[in-house]
Amino acid sequence: xxxxxxxxxxxxxxxxxxxxxxxxxxxxxxxxxxxxxxxxxxxxxxxxxxxxxxxxxxxxxxxxxxxxxxxxxxxxxxxxxxxxxxxxxxxxxxxxxxxxxxxxxxxxxxxxxxxxxxxxxxxxxxxxxx
Amino acid sequence: xxxxxxxxxxxxxxxxxxxxxxxxxxxxxxxxxxxxxxxxxxxxxxxxxxxxxxxxxxxxxxxxxxxxxxxxxxxxxxxxxxxxxxxxxxxxxxxxxxxxxxxxxxxxxxxxxxxxxxxxxxxxxxxxxxxxxxxxxxxxxxxxxxxxxxxxxxxxxxxxxxxxxxxxxxxxxxxxxxxxxxxxxxxxxxxxxxxxxxxxxxxxxxxxxxxxxxxxxxxxxxxxxxxxxxxxxxxxxxxxxxxxxxxxxxxxxxxxxxxxxxxxxxxxxxxxxxxxxxxxxxxxxxxxxxxxxxxxxxxxxxxxxxxxxxxxxxxxxxxxxxxxxxxxxxxxxxxxxxxxxxxxxxxxxxxxxxxxxxxxxxxxxxxxxxxxxxxxxxxxxxxxxxxxxxxxxxxxxxxxxxxxxxxxxxxxxxxxxxxxxxxxxxxxxxxxxxxxxxxxxxxxxxxxxxxxxxxxxx
Numbered sequence: 001x002x003x004x005x006x007x008x009x010x011x012x013x014x015x016x017x018x019x020x021x022x023x024x025x026x027x028x029x030x031x032x033x034x035x036x037x038x039x040x041x042x043x044x045x046x047x048x049x050x051x052x053x054x055x056x057x058x059x060x061x062x063x064x065x066x067x068x069x070x071x072x073x074x075x076x077x078x079x080x081x082x083x084x085x086x087x088x089x090x091x092x093x094x095x096x097x098x099x100x101x102x103x104x105x106x107x108x109x110x111x112x113x114x115x116x117x118x119x120x121x122x123x124x125x126x127x128x129x130x
Numbered sequence: 131x132x133x134x135x136x137x138x139x140x141x142x143x144x145x146x147x148x149x150x151x152x153x154x155x156x157x158x159x160x161x162x163x164x165x166x167x168x169x170x171x172x173x174x175x176x177x178x179x180x181x182x183x184x185x186x187x188x189x190x191x192x193x194x195x196x197x198x199x200x201x202x203x204x205x206x207x208x209x210x211x212x213x214x215x216x217x218x219x220x221x222x223x224x225x226x227x228x229x230x231x232x233x234x235x236x237x238x239x240x241x242x243x244x245x246x247x248x249x250x251x252x253x254x255x256x257x258x259x260x261x262x263x264x265x266x267x268x269x270x271x272x273x274x275x276x277x278x279x280x281x282x283x284x285x286x287x288x289x290x291x292x293x294x295x296x297x298x299x300x301x302x303x304x305x306x307x308x309x310x311x312x313x314x315x316x317x318x319x320x321x322x323x324x325x326x327x328x329x330x331x332x333x334x335x336x337x338x339x340x341x342x343x344x345x346x347x348x349x350x351x352x353x354x355x356x357x358x359x360x361x362x363x364x365x366x367x368x369x370x371x372x373x374x375x376x377x378x379x380x381x382x383x384x385x386x387x388x389x390x391x392x393x394x395x396x397x398x399x400x401x402x403x404x405x406x407x408x409x410x411x412x413x414x415x416x417x418x419x420x421x422x423x424x425x426x427x428x429x430x431x432x433x434x435x436x437x438x439x440x441x442x443x444x445x446x447x448x449x450x451x452x453x454x455x456x457x458x459x460x461x462x463x464x465x466x467x468x469x470x471x472x473x474x475x476x477x478x479x480x481x482x483x484x485x486x487x488x489x490x491x492x493x494x495x496x497x498x499x500x501x502x503x504x505x506x507x508x509x510x511x512x513x514x515x516x517x518x519x520x521x522x523x524x525x526x527x528x529x530x531x532x533x534x535x536x537x538x539x540x541x542x543x544x545x546x547x548x549x550x551x552x553x554x555x556x557x558x559x560x561x562x563x564x565x566x567x568x569x570x571x572x573x574x575x576x577x578x579x580x581x582x583x584x585x586x587x588x
Contacts, residue, residue: 033538094527095534102531 008071011078014057018085021050025092032099035106135582137188139575141178144191145568148175151194152561159549160558167337169199169547171329199329201547206336207350209539210343214401216532217344221406223525225293226414230522232285233515241422242511244278245429247271252494255478259487260443265473276452276466279426283464286415286422293411294385298378300345300404301388304367305375307342308359311335312373315356319371342367346402363398365390385411414521419463421514426466427459428501428510436496440477440489448477448489 024047031039152173162168174197178190233240251271255264314335321328339359342348347362359368366374376395378386387396388404396412399405430452437451450469455462470476480488502510 029534030538033534091523091527091530094523095530098528098531099534102535 008067008075008078010057011075011082014054015078015081015085017050017054017057018082018089021047021054022085022089022092024050025089025096028096029099032096032103035103135575135579137190139572139579141189141191142568142571142575144178144193146565146572148173148192148194149561149565149568151197153558153565155197156554156557156561160551160554163549163551167333167340168549169201169329169333169336170549171327172198172200174198197327197329199327199332199547201332201336202543203352205539205543205546209536209543210340210348210350212532212536212539213340213343214347216529216536217403218401218406218409219525219529219532221296221403222409222414223406223522223529225289225407225410226518226522226525228289229286229410229414229418230518232282233518239278239281241275241278241282241425242508242515244271244275245507245511248275249494249497252490255476256487256490256494259478259490260484262473265443265476265478268476269468269471269473272451272468276468279422279463279466283419283422286419287464290385290411290415293407293415297386297388297404297407297411300407301376301378301386304342304345304404305373307338307345308367308373308375311338311342311357311359312368312371314338315368316371319356342402344403346404347400348402361390361395361398362400363395365393365395365398418514418518420460421510422463423455423459423461425463425502425507425510425514427455427462428503429496429507430455430462430466432496432499432501433493436489436492437477439480439492441479441482441486442477443474443479443484445479445482445484449475451476451493 024043028040028043028047030036031043152175155171155173159170174195175192176195178193180187180189182188233242248268248271251264251268255261255268258264314331318328318331318335321331335357339348339350342359346367348367349360349362351358351360356370357368358366358370360366367376368374374391377389379389381387387394388399389395396408399408431454433452434450434454437448440448442448453465453467453469456465476490478490478493479486480492497508498506501507505513
């Protein structure tokens with residue numbers, strides 16, 4: 001494959017992956033808020049796959065090697081899209097972190113509550129166990 | 131006939147009245163579908179106490195035992211807590227976004243750009259150290275840099291003053307709300323003491339507590355004497371029908387402190403809008419001002435030291451280039467100024483000759499010297515700007531997360547306490563049918579009574 005086409009294709013793929021990652025972050029939000037573990041796991045797996053795909057793409061090239069006008073236009077358009085999607089993904093990543101941090105705090109509070117009550121909790125007699 | 135036609139009529143009438151009351155409740159629910167904070171109500175119908183006549187037991191109809199408001203106190207509590215978090219974050223982000231504008235390099239008037247311009251002017255002067263226009267250019271760039279420091283420090287102080295005003299206004303809002311809540315507590319107690327439903331007032335109180343939560347951290351304790359509201363550290367805000375006003379007083383640094391019954395609680399407010407305002411006013415902005423002072427003092431001192439090592443156009447030893455910063459550096463940014471207006475006094479020469487550029491290069495080298503906290507001027511400033519941006523980004527993300535959680539809690543509240551038109555329509559048909567049936571009963575008994583009264587006439 002010609003190198004300049006590779007750079008353009010790579011950028012297209014990067015933008016598409018980032019857009020998908022942004023969507024994945026947004027879709028995960030209700031699951032985290034509702035503490036739906038099954039969905040959280042599904043979304044996390046998806047996000048992990050997208051991040052791995054982005055890593056495999058390598059560093060983004062700043063400029064396209066000189067090619068025809070149409071490619072340059074497409075490159076500029078993709079650069080603009082990239083400039084918009086990158087901060088969005090960064091923000092959504094931070095929001096997800098904040099949500100997970102809240103979930104963790106809630107879990108810690110619950111664990112603390114269980115630890116406190118464990119001292120006064122009496123196990124049911126073995127006869128009643130089924 | 132064991133209980134008589136009139137008692138049967140009485141039973142039918144109780145049905146009519148109960149269905150009518152239930153329809154009233156449904157109608158009220160529908161009317162309040164868009165009322166903020168309204169909790170849907172339900173008429174609890176119970177069978178009347180039966181009467182025993184001989185071997186038989188007869189029902190006595192139906193009564194509306196109570197009109198119950200459907201709400202989940204735990205959910206309400208969580209909404210209040212999340213509102214407190216959101217209020218704090220909202221104020222923090224709004225405050226820091228205003229600060230961020232002052233450090234925004236897009237308009238070219240930020241300190242980073244002005245420092246670059248100053249060092250560029252020195253580089254230009256090094257190409258022709260005797261040139262008066264180039265010397266004037268250095269003085270202009272230095273003056274702009276000094277103005278940049280002064281303006282940024284002044285803008286930060288102005289913002290601090292505005293936040294202070296906002297603190298006072300928020301305290302007034304807290305006082306208004308606590309007075310209204312105490313008033314509602316009285317009305318709720320009066321109704322509950324005589325066994326009446328105070329649901330509407332409880333809803334109104336919940337709305338007010340939620341508004342209060344947006345302003346300050348609130349803990350609600352329900353007791354026999356009514357609802358008590360305190361801040362999380364135990365400062366009383368409302369106890370039953372009594373509210374405790376907060377007040378503000380200027381401290382020695384000129385900012386308002388918040389007092390409750392003579393005790394300064396400023397540092398103890400942990401959430402709500404007030405906490406966010408206080409964090410920006412008392413922590414973020416003072417830290418930024420202190421950092422700006424460190425940078426201004428470090429830069430001025432380093433430039434002055436280099437400048438004193440050279441000679442001006444007349445061959446005299448150089449003096450201070452910037453007015454020396456105050457001892458300790460406090461207020462250095464606000465007072466930064468160029469010490470001279472005469473371009474010939476710039477000590478560009480390192481040997482006293484007018485063609486020497488040795489000292490200009492020494493002045494320009496300050497660009498790469500550690501002048502503030504072991505960092506170069508640009509590195510120190512970049513870290514400062516990064517800190518502001520980071521505060522805004524993290525705060526915005528936390529705020530979005532808080533809003534998502536709050537939205538989810540409100541949705542949950544809606545499913546418990548919100549009015550569903552479908553459900554109310556079903557109830558309406560059900561109660562209407564019940565009313566129709568009870569009406570037919572009355573009509574039938576009326577006909578039967580007519581027959582009974584006219585017995586023997588035919």
